[in-house]
Amino acid sequence: MAKKKMSVVIRSSPFSWKTFEALRQAVGSAMEHEVSVIFIRDGVYALTDWKPQLIGIEPLDKSIEALDMMGAKIIAEEEALRERGLKLKDWGVDIDKLPKDDICEIIKDSEVTLTW
Amino acid sequence: MAKKKMSVVIRSSPFSWKTFEALRQAVGSAMEHEVSVIFIRDGVYALTDWKPQLIGIEPLDKSIEALDMMGAKIIAEEEALRERGLKLKDWGVDIDKLPKDDICEIIKDSEVTLTW
Amino acid sequence: MVNTLWLVKRPADFPEADLINDDDIIVLIQDAVLRLPSKKNWVACEEDVIARNVKVPQENLVSYEYIINLIEKAQKVVVW
């Protein structure tokens, strides 16, 4: 019943309820585990200044704040941001921009990986 | 309130309930309209000898028979079959293998096109 | 007159080029606004664009009301 290293990976188009559910799940997990929430490929759009409510989805702000408060890491893929020419929104929390290689290492190093 | 020329286009992976629903809808429409059911791209897999029940989906046989009985045309894209090396199952009904160009003409010529 | 109105929902999932006539129009909605088409004659749903915070030329942005008007004028609508 030990605390685990967990990666929550958001990797496809994030403009959906799934992203909200993924973060809600990550917040719950961060209470008990060492969580990294990792945004790769099209998943990085989730961290830009998009407007979920405009398409009927709940905003992510509270989840992102909660993740930070509970010491979870939030990580965005550097290459994915660059290729898409994206800028991160200021979420008021630390977001690590890491190259793909480093992200692969974090995922490999996790005991539990949940992909969304 | 006239009878219409209708295309029902199945174009993506057909191993799902959606294909069953698409054919059920096509059967209903064939009672009132001039229907062509068109399988393109990965949609052509639907006409091979696959086993829906094995993955919890209802079989298509009755729908295919009903379409034929009501005079609907069933059309498979020649190029899609060739590229995938697929053979059609003998459904006991006529299935036209047509080149993409001809299929485009049929779709253009339809008053209603429903894509699945 | 608009012939066919193509309602496109996913990026890079365009109708086969052979299907599109010169007087057709493409309307990008949902995630289709993430990648702009190389074809002419397209518009994008403004709300879907703003929601996703992507860059689309202002002159291509249209409201839902405008899309409904296009649908009315088109001979038919195909969701692709």
Place this chain on the structure above:
Amino acid sequence: MVNTLWLVKRPADFPEADLINDDDIIVLIQDAVLRLPSKKNWVACEEDVIARNVKVPQENLVSYEYIINLIEKAQKVVVW
């Protein structure tokens, strides 16, 4: 020992090559059985293969029970 078991559901949606170790194994399920991987060390869910009537070498076909055994032996499972 199997390190990571990659459960792949969609054709051509493979994990980034950097993620896969030599002692990992790829298990194809659902529509992933439509395209065979270029990597070594993979098996495919027999029922999903038969359901889709696709050609997969007999020696790569495994039952659900076999997949469960692989999961038990693996250090972890990642659905990709």
Place this chain on the structure above:
Amino acid sequence: MKLLFIMVSNPYSNDFNTLIKMSQASINQGHDTAIFFMGNGLYSIVREEIKNLAENGVKIYYCAHNAEQRKIKPDSWAESSSMYGLAKLIKEYEKVIILD
């Protein structure tokens, strides 16, 4: 114009948002607007937004077979129908938009 939507898509999807916004815009402009729910589309029929559309004048139909299969009991403002019923709607409506 008479505009018909066929809603087959999954619940909590982008298609749901598109459906709501487009049918509201359509009814706002005075068009005769209808939605036919079938397949997994049925799951959305119980949402508040659909009830609001119905109150605003959008006609709501559904496939009774799919509803029963999914154990969904639509409210009385939704009209029970079938694939044959859908075929007749397609005759009557000038434009048909499928969301699946």
Place this chain on the structure above:
Amino acid sequence: MKLLFIMVSNPYSNDFNTLIKMSQASINQGHDTAIFFMGNGLYSIVREEIKNLAENGVKIYYCAHNAEQRKIKPDSWAESSSMYGLAKLIKEYEKVIILD
């Protein structure tokens, strides 16, 4: 082995079939098997196949928030839980498989 599935996927999907077949195979081999339903996964909890799995010994949990949001009332053999409850299950179960 202790094996946990997290079911988030849409109803009538390929993931549903995978979930049923894999969890049955797991319980057949004597593994401690559980399914946690959340998001759109909740829609599948009312299906007969899940009840059968429960009767065969698969433990069934669900996110109460998602159930309420979707107006779904699971039977009593399913245990109401939360995202925190899921976190504790992840502690306890050795392997976790997410279907979304």
